[in-house]
Amino acid sequence: MITTPLTLDLVRGGAELEPVGHGSRLRLHRLPLPYRSREADAQLTMVERQPSGIHLRFRTTATVIVLRLHATRVSYRGLERARGQVDLVSLDSDAPLAPIDDPRPVWVHHGSSISHGSNAAAPTEIWPVVAARAAGVQLRNLGFGGSAMVDPFLARVIRDQDADLISVKLGINVVNADAMRARAFVPAVHGFLDTIREGHADTPLLVVSPIHSGIHEKTPGPGAFDPDSLREGAARFVATGSAAEVARGALTLEVVRDLLAGVVAARSDDPALHYLDGLSLYGADDAVAHPLPDGLHPDTETHRLIGERFAAAAFAAGAPFGR
Structure with missing residues (x-):
């Protein structure tokens, strides 16, 4: 050998x-x-x-x-x-x-544990891989469980990567960590995008909002393990925040989607910047047919569904990443 x-x-x-x-x-x-x-x-x-x-x-x-x-x-x-x-x-x-060269376009994607692949049965079954295979691109996956916090240094990492296509899926970790209020989140996202643009001025850049998660749609974080589920030998998540705090700037998924759409709209002078509503990848109706087993993360079948929908929404002709 x-x-x-x-x-x-x-x-x-x-x-x-x-x-x-x-x-x-x-x-x-x-x-x-x-x-x-x-x-x-x-x-x-x-x-x-x-x-x-x-x-x-x-x-x-x-x-x-x-x-x-x-x-x-x-x-x-x-x-x-x-x-x-x-x-x-x-x-x-x-x-x-x-070793062999790979001439395919490089897609750099940043996101949370869902992009990382939590609950998928195999590395090839996570939704970014499903989408990359369908689109015929190279994937550089910067999906980090519990860690998509709009960190400035992650924007610098993306800025310095070779990339033909870039997507950032933001919001769920900020909500379930109760890490920011609306006042801090909006300029943080603007700064994140500004930093990426320092290295990729014209690269197609797609901002993706969170998929549906019933526990945080109207209720802020922090998120926590459901004690009853732990006693049953399983793990499910619950939201422990108060909906009353939304009026004072607390973030829910509904609020985050509106804010991200507003950020992209305010940057209309950037023709290569696009917004994709995460509900088009997995929405409330999907939660009935394909419930999230732990309240946050898709199972393997749902990863596949999300990946196929992302490929159609992002990579098809006329779409933000269409060629």
């Missing part, structure tokens, strides 16, 4: 490969080191090394290919959880593996 060194010309869709375990393993990272070490909190540190969208790409005549991984499972007491982190150990084959 031939052992092929694991490098970024074979391992696509990430930022860095970090030697760990005395160099016996390579840890996948989706954020560059300066941002990981300086600005990522514990949640983002955990999720950015979960390899959503990262894949191997090569040409070979091999009939046997063996990829060895070292898996880590992050779990909660009393709850079953799938493994979410893997380090690369080795790549072996019975014929040489050669």
Whole structure:
């Protein structure tokens, strides 16, 4: 068997490969080191090394290919959880593996745990991958569970990426963390888009609002685990905020959609900036036919539905990413 060194010309869709375990393993990272070490909190540190969208790409005549991984499972007491982190150990084959160029357009997408792929059964079943495959583009997935907070440094990461197409799906994490009020959210989004435009002045840029989630449509965060569900060995989420706070600027999903649409409308001098209502990807009617198992995250079938709808809305002829 031939052992092929694991490098970024074979391992696509990430930022860095970090030697760990005395160099016996390579840890996948989706954020560059300066941002990981300086600005990522514990949640983002955990999720950015979960390899959503990262894949191997090569040409070979091999009939046997063996990829060895070292898996880590992050779990909660009393709850079953799938493994979410893997380090690369080795790549072996019975014929040489050669890196190949990928001429397809690069789509950089940023979002929350839904974009990250929570509750999907496999990495190829998450909605951004479904959409990327349907559209024939390369995906760089910057979906980070619990961490789409309109952080300025994430805008700088996107600014500095090679990208032919960019989308940002914002709002749900800000709501379920009760992280901002309307007064702070609107200028934060403007600043986020301004920073992206510093590196991508004319790149098609799509702002996507949250999909339907009944718990937060009219009720602000914080979100929390439903104690009754935990006693049943499951995990469901509830909103713990008060609807009365909306009048004082608290954010709900309904409010966020209106604010994001307003931000894009106020930037009408940017012809490459577009808005997509998340309800067109998954709305109240869909919640009846395809309920979110935990109140926030789609199951595999619903990821597929969202991905197919996004591909049609974003990549079709005449759409924001249409070619």
